[in-house]
Amino acid sequence: MPDLADPVSPSSPALFRAFLEMGLSGFGGVLPFARRTLVERRGWLSAEDFNETLALCQSLPGPNIVNMSVVVGARFEGWRGALAAFAGLVIAPFCIVVLLASLWGRLALTREAQGAMRYLAAAATGLAGATLAKMIRPILTQTPLSGVLIMGPAFAAVALLQLPLAWVMAVAAPISVGLAWIRER
Amino acid sequence: MKPINPILGVIAFQFAALSLLAFGGANTVIPEMHRLAVERRHWMSDTDFVALFALSQAAPGPNFLISTLVGWKVAGLAGALVATLAMCGPTCLLAYLLAKVWERYKHTRWRKAFAAGLSPVAVGMGAATFWLLARAADTGVILIAVAGVSAIAVLFTRLNPVVILVLAAVLGVIGTL
Numbered sequence: 001m002p003d004l005a006d007p008v009s010p011s012s013p014a015l016f017r018a019f020l021e022m023g024l025s026g027f028g029g030v031l032p033f034a035r036r037t038l039v040e041r042r043g044w045l046s047a048e049d050f051n052e053t054l055a056l057c058q059s060l061p062g063p064n065i066v067n068m069s070v071v072v073g074a075r076f077e078g079w080r081g082a083l084a085a086f087a088g089l090v091i092a093p094f095c096i097v098v099l100l101a102s103l104w105g106r107l108a109l110t111r112e113a114q115g116a117m118r119y120l121a122a123a124a125t126g127l128a129g130a131t132l133a134k135m136i137r138p139i140l141t142q143t144p145l146s147g148v149l150i151m152g153p154a155f156a157a158v159a160l161l162q163l164p165l166a167w168v169m170a171v172a173a174p175i176s177v178g179l180a181w182i183r184e185r
Numbered sequence: 186m187k188p189i190n191p192i193l194g195v196i197a198f199q200f201a202a203l204s205l206l207a208f209g210g211a212n213t214v215i216p217e218m219h220r221l222a223v224e225r226r227h228w229m230s231d232t233d234f235v236a237l238f239a240l241s242q243a244a245p246g247p248n249f250l251i252s253t254l255v256g257w258k259v260a261g262l263a264g265a266l267v268a269t270l271a272m273c274g275p276t277c278l279l280a281y282l283l284a285k286v287w288e289r290y291k292h293t294r295w296r297k298a299f300a301a302g303l304s305p306v307a308v309g310m311g312a313a314t315f316w317l318l319a320r321a322a323d324t325g326v327i328l329i330a331v332a333g334v335s336a337i338a339v340l341f342t343r344l345n346p347v348v349i350l351v352l353a354a355v356l357g358v359i360g361t362l
Contacts, residue, residue, distance in 0.1 A: 023246045025347045030247050032339065032346055048304075055303035056287060058310065062204045062276025063211040063249040070277045071284040082281050090269065093246020094253055098265050100240055101254055112358045117243055119357030122328040123350050125319050126335030132315050133340060135308050147305045154309025159316040166208040168310060177302030184298050 008043055012077045012084040018042060019069050019088030027124055030065045030089070032131040038072065045072070047138045054135075059169060065089070143183070150176045192260050193267045195226075200252055200271035211249040211272070212314065218255065228259045249273065331356070 010018065022033045031054075038045045045053065057067035066089065073085030139147040150172060157168045199221055207214045215238070222228045229237075237258060241250040249272045256268025290296040319332075335349050 025245060025350075026247065027245045027347075027350050036346065051304045051308065052300035054311075055300065055307035056283065057280060058210070058307040059303055060276055060280055060283065061207045062280070063207070063247050063273065065247045066249065066273050067276055067280040070280045071287070074281055074284045075288055079281070082277075082284075086273070086277060089247065090273065093244055093250055094265070094269055097241060097244040097246070097250045097253055098257055098262065100244055101237070101257055111361045115361035116354040116357040117239075118328065119331055119353040119360070120350055121242070122331040123335040123353035125315075126332035126337075127339055127346050127349065128315050129319070129332070130336040130339035132308070132312055133336075135311065139305050139308060143301070143305075150302075150305040151309035151312065154306050155312045155316070158310050158313030164208075165310060169208060169306065172306045172309070173303060176306050177298050180300075180302035181295065181298035184294050184301070 009076050010042070010044055010081075012073075012080045015073050015077060015081050016084040016088035018044075019073075019085045020092060023089045023091070023093045026065075026093075027120060029124060029128050032127040034065060034068065035131055035134065044076070047134075048142075051135055051138060059173065143180075146176070146179045146183070150179075190260055190263070193263060196256050196259060196264055196267050197271045199226075200256070200268045201275050203252070204272045204274075204276050207276075210314065211247070211252070215251060218252065222255050222259075228255070233258065327360075 018037055022030050022037050025033045035050055039047055039050050053068060053071055054064065057064045057071060060067050066086065069085040069089040070082045073081035073083070075081070077084065136151070139151065154168055154172045157163045157172075158165060203214045203218060203221070204211075206217065219234055223231055223234050234255075237254040238251050241248070241254050244250055249269070252272040253265045253269045257265035260267070287296070331353055335353065338344050338349055339346055
């Protein structure tokens, strides 16, 4: 784990490259790759930093990972960094998906392609689950009680009761922030 | 000079509005996007939309790509570009402005409380999104095993996830032969 004493501050080109890599590898969701790149490989963010940044980005509307590229980029290199990270993340997937769409009729209806896609989707689900487990870990080690009391109901409200995310956010966030406010004293 | 296609303005406005509703990520507005493209604007058939969605899932990258493809279907490359920028622009600006505040007050008590408090909410909602996606996925003993092995490999080895995905895709092709 490279989250040690010496904090690394990436340049804009480094941000562009890192997010380009994430965008290109992010089959079935970029989040697992974002965490791996930013936390585990480059050590630009600690595990807690990553969770907190993600939380900020999830509390905003819009694609979370795109918001995250802007926030992480801005944090290290201001608006240039934000632009570099955003462009890096979006450019390759944009070109690939438009290219795929132009080839659609010929490519996607073969049995082999469909088989590959089903297995790919299953593996991507596994990756997403593993990333989730890694994100739950720091919460459970640092604030186990309030962590469970907030994560559990937030999960149940969205997954089981299927309430709109904005409502769940509006109720759960003030309670959770309030609890943390008391704890921080 | 070629006049600018007025439909681009419509795309820009509609996707910017959608992005501002997308609390919890781009996936949450896919039903709304479907209503917009198929029922309200008659840009495409239901089957077209589903095909575009599958395509967007098959490509690497963030999950807003479905909006890129809707734009592409309606107005070609320009449409794809406008839809993508409209889907990302407004919220990126918001994120940028908030990020500055977020950094500046890094060491204050309310900022710490905000960060520590938002984390479990976000992770709980992330778990819910994962649950809903996993339930919608194809099942079957082999596919569940593939998912399980992938998860274990990511948690307990330093294997690059791309390797896992490629292996899974190869397995999928072999399975159909």
